[in-house]
Amino acid sequence: MAFNRPSSALLRIGCGSGFSGDRLDAPGPVVEALIAAGGPAALMLEVLGERTLALAQRERLHRPEAGFEPALLDLLRPILARCAAHGIPIVTNGGAANPRGAAQAVLGLARELGLPELRVGVVEGDDIRGTDALADLDPWEGDAGAVLEPEKVVAANVYLGAAPIAEALRRGAQVVITGRCSDPALALGPMLAHFGWAEDDWDRLAAGTMAGHLLECGAQVTGGYFADPGVKDVPGMATLGFPIAEIGADGGVLITKPEDTGGRVDRQTVTEQLLYELHDPAAYLTPDVVLDITGVAITEEAPDRVRLTGARGGSRPERLKATVSLPGGWLGEGEISYAGPNARARAELAGRTLLERLKLLGLEGQARLDLIGVVSVFDGDAGALREADAGQPADLRLRLAFASESRAAAERAAREVLSLYCCGPAGGGGVRTRVTDRIRTLSFLVPRERLAPRVTLLSLEDAA
Amino acid sequence: MSAVPLQSTSRSVPLHRLAHARAGDKGNRLNLSLIAHRAEDWPLLAREVTEARVLALFAHRGATAVRRYELPALGAFNFVIEDVLQGGVNGALNLDGHGKSLSFLLLGMTVEAG
Numbered sequence: 001m002a003f004n005r006p007s008s009a010l011l012r013i014g015c016g017s018g019f020s021g022d023r024l025d026a027p028g029p030v031v032e033a034l035i036a037a038g039g040p041a042a043l044m045l046e047v048l049g050e051r052t053l054a055l056a057q058r059e060r061l062h063r064p065e066a067g068f069e070p071a072l073l074d075l076l077r078p079i080l081a082r083c084a085a086h087g088i089p090i091v092t093n094g095g096a097a098n099p100r101g102a103a104q105a106v107l108g109l110a111r112e113l114g115l116p117e118l119r120v121g122v123v124e125g126d127d128i129r130g131t132d133a134l135a136d137l138d139p140w141e142g143d144a145g146a147v148l149e150p151e152k153v154v155a156a157n158v159y160l161g162a163a164p165i166a167e168a169l170r171r172g173a174q175v176v177i178t179g180r181c182s183d184p185a186l187a188l189g190p191m192l193a194h195f196g197w198a199e200d201d202w203d204r205l206a207a208g209t210m211a212g213h214l215l216e217c218g219a220q221v222t223g224g225y226f227a228d229p230g231v232k233d234v235p236g237m238a239t240l241g242f243p244i245a246e247i248g249a250d251g252g253v254l255i256t257k258p259e260d261t262g263g264r265v266d267r268q269t270v271t272e273q274l275l276y277e278l279h280d281p282a283a284y285l286t287p288d289v290v291l292d293i294t295g296v297a298i299t300e301e302a303p304d305r306v307r308l309t310g311a312r313g314g315s316r317p318e319r320l321k322a323t324v325s326l327p328g329g330w331l332g333e334g335e336i337s338y339a340g341p342n343a344r345a346r347a348e349l350a351g352r353t354l355l356e357r358l359k360l361l362g363l364e365g366q367a368r369l370d371l372i373g374v375v376s377v378f379d380g381d382a383g384a385l386r387e388a389d390a391g392q393p394a395d396l397r398l399r400l401a402f403a404s405e406s407r408a409a410a411e412r413a414a415r416e417v418l419s420l421y422c423c424g425p426a427g428g429g430g431v432r433t434r435v436t437d438r439i440r441t442l443s444f445l446v447p448r449e450r451l452a453p454r455v456t457l458l459s460l461e462d463a464a
Numbered sequence: 465m466s467a468v469p470l471q472s473t474s475r476s477v478p479l480h481r482l483a484h485a486r487a488g489d490k491g492n493r494l495n496l497s498l499i500a501h502r503a504e505d506w507p508l509l510a511r512e513v514t515e516a517r518v519l520a521l522f523a524h525r526g527a528t529a530v531r532r533y534e535l536p537a538l539g540a541f542n543f544v545i546e547d548v549l550q551g552g553v554n555g556a557l558n559l560d561g562h563g564k565s566l567s568f569l570l571l572g573m574t575v576e577a578g
Binding site: 366 | 480484485486488489490491493495497499533535537538539540542544552554555557558559
C-alpha cells in the first residue's frame, strides 16, 4: 500500500475531523473501517479555521514551540499506531502557524507510542509574512478597496494545493502536516500520489476536489448539521459515522460511512454538503483546478452509499487566495436574565438603561442588544420546566454586545451589565460577561510564481 | 363578512414544507443552498423564491445584492447574498457571526403553492 508508485486500485479516503472543534473520538471508527476494507487508504483531519491561524500565530509569539492545533495530539493518540501499522497515511492541516513544531510534537507522541521509525512530512511555504509576495497582493473581489498595512499583519497565509502533500506521501511520509492549504487538497493530495494523475488532468482533479469538498466538513455529509425533527430525521446523532470516499482511478466518487455508526448518507445529505460554502457552482476555485458541479448527478446506489458523477474541471487559477489577519479591536459582551411577572418590561428597561449608560460614559464603539429566551434561570437542573413551558411566565435573557477599538471601552461596557445587579431593574440574575480580542481577516490574490512550497521529511533520528 | 369561504387554487405554505437549506459564509458574503424535497417542486421554487424576494427578506440586515444560481439537475438553487453578515464572523456584534442560522430565516419565507 505504498504511495511511492502509481496504482489503479480503488483508493479510500476517510475524514476524521471537519473543523477545529470537532468530536475528538470521531477518527476511530473511520480508521477501523478503512483497515477492515483492506485496500489502499488515507485519513484526512481538517482542523484549521480562518481565525484559528491568526490565534495560533499570536500564541507562537509567546511560546515559540506552540502555534499548531492544540487538539492535534488528542486526535492522533488513539489512531496513530493503527494507521502506521496498516499503511494508512494521515494528512492534516493541524500545523496551523507552526507545521514544524506540530511535527516535533507528533514525533514525541510516536516515541511515547513505541513508533520510533515514524516519518512525518512537513509542508511549508504558505506563510508569506516577510516575503516579497506580501508586497504583490491584489484585493480579492469581496474585499475590493482593502489597503494593507504590512506592519500590522498578524498572519498572512496562502492557500496551497495538493502537490506538496502528494510529494510528501511519495517520499514515504506516514503523517503529512500542513499549515494553510485548500481543504479539498487534504484528500486530493493522496489521490495524486496514489493514481499518478497529471497536474492538468482537469476532469479527474475536479472529481477528486469534489470528493475532498464533500469530506472536508466531516459529518456534515453523513447527517451532521442536517437534522430537523419530523422533517429530516437522523438516527444516532451521538455516534455519527464520519465519511469515507471511495475513489476510482477514472475519477469515480462514492461517499459512504462506517457500518454500525449513526447518521445517514443519501441524496439530501450529499446535496447539502455539495453546495456548502459555494459561490458560482460552475466555478469553484481551488489552487489545483476550477471545479464545475453544474452537471453533477447523484445516485443512491445502496443504503448509505451515494455515487456522484459529472464533475468537470477547468485550468487551475494563476493567482492563489491569501488570507491576511489584522488586529480587529475588542468585543465586550454581557448577559443578564429576568424571569416571571413583567420580565419583558424589566429586561427592556435594563437594555435602555445600558444604552443610556454607554452614552453617559462616552464609550467609543458600536452596541447591540438581543433578548433571548425560553428558559434561562427558573428551571431545575433536570430541565423539567422546559417540558411544561406552555403557560409559564417569561424567562428572558438580555444580551449586550459592544465592539470597540479600545480594550478599556469594551471592558467597561461589559462591566455595565454586571452593574445592573445593584443598579438595574428588579430581579436580574445570572450575569456573565466576556471580553474578546478580535481578529479581522481580508482576502487577497497572489501570483502563483511568487510562492515556493517546501516539503521536509522528519523522523526521531533527525530530532535526536 | 362573507359566510362563504374564499375559493382559491393556490395556498400559502412555508418554504420549510417544500425545501431544505444550509448556510455557508465567506467574509461578509453568505451562501444559502435551497433544495427541493421533491424534484417536481423545483419549478415552483424557481417561480416563488426570486432574487428580489430574498433580497427583501434580508434587507433589515443590510444585504445589498442577491445572485441566484440554478441547479435543476440537483433540484436545487444557490443564493449568494452580499453584505448580510454585519461584518462577518470577525466583525459582527451578532451572536451568530457566521450567519449559520440564516438558512432557517430563508425557510420561514411563505410561498404560494399550487
